[in-house]
Amino acid sequence: MPVMSIAERWFCQSPPWRWVAGRLVLGWALQGVPLRGAVLELGGGSGAMAEETIRRHPDCELTVTDLDRVMVAAAERRFANEPRVTVRHADATALPFTEGSFDVVVSHLMLHHVIQWRQALEEVSRVLRPGGRFVGYDLVATPLTKGLHWADRSPHQLIFRHQLRPALSQTGLQAAEVRTAVGRQAMRFTATKPY
Numbered sequence: 001m002p003v004m005s006i007a008e009r010w011f012c013q014s015p016p017w018r019w020v021a022g023r024l025v026l027g028w029a030l031q032g033v034p035l036r037g038a039v040l041e042l043g044g045g046s047g048a049m050a051e052e053t054i055r056r057h058p059d060c061e062l063t064v065t066d067l068d069r070v071m072v073a074a075a076e077r078r079f080a081n082e083p084r085v086t087v088r089h090a091d092a093t094a095l096p097f098t099e100g101s102f103d104v105v106v107s108h109l110m111l112h113h114v115i116q117w118r119q120a121l122e123e124v125s126r127v128l129r130p131g132g133r134f135v136g137y138d139l140v141a142t143p144l145t146k147g148l149h150w151a152d153r154s155p156h157q158l159i160f161r162h163q164l165r166p167a168l169s170q171t172g173l174q175a176a177e178v179r180t181a182v183g184r185q186a187m188r189f190t191a192t193k194p195y
């Protein structure tokens with residue numbers, strides 16, 4: 001099964017999206033959570049957010065992962081000469097990293113493409129070190145977002161707002177916060193791995 005439709009794959013790699021994601025969305029999505037140390041990005045695509053992440057956060061070493069090998073290849077080209085970025089092919093539901101490997105895990109607009117998204121949250125909790133943070137944003141399941149994805153035909157499992165906070169808590173993450181935005185079509189989230 002394809003990870004995303006050709007249209008959405010094209011959109012995520014397009015220069016306009018790269019500009020919007022890096023310049024307008026990144027700061028909003030990170031909600032002031034400091035990015036220092038080992039940072040893991042799930043479903044980072046071709047690196048739209050990652051490019052700006054390392055520019056704005058000089059104290060982090062970023063591992064960018066994606067399930068789609070086309071995206072991974074594009075990210076590898078983008079960061080070929082950037083020693084602070086490692087690009088890995090990885091499924092968010094079965095991360096190839098040992099427990100407690102990361103200070104921060106970020107997830108931007110990707111969870112709704114992970115059919116087993118609860119399993120991805122379990123993996124986030126596993127690979128975070130005690131005190132580590134999970135932060136990012138996604139779409140909310142609404143008639144509008146469902147309609148767009150139905151038309152686009154990308155495999156997806158949109159998440160209702162009321163589902164996310166309990167799901168984060170069930171993985172053992174604490175202080176989970178979910179805030180809707182953009183006319184309740186999107187939600188930003190943060191959670192912390194307890195000591």
Ligand SMILES: C[S@@+](CC[C@H](N)C(=O)[O-])C[C@H]1O[C@@H](n2cnc3c(N)ncnc32)[C@H](O)[C@@H]1O
Binds near residue numbers: 004044045046067068
């Ligand atoms: C809408 S794109 C967002 C890309 C990037 N985060 C951005 O903000 O530009 C969703 C990304 O999630 C990836 N993805 C989907 N399912 C995944 C999974 N199970 N594990 C890792 N990445 C996945 C897709 O290949 C795609 O690159």
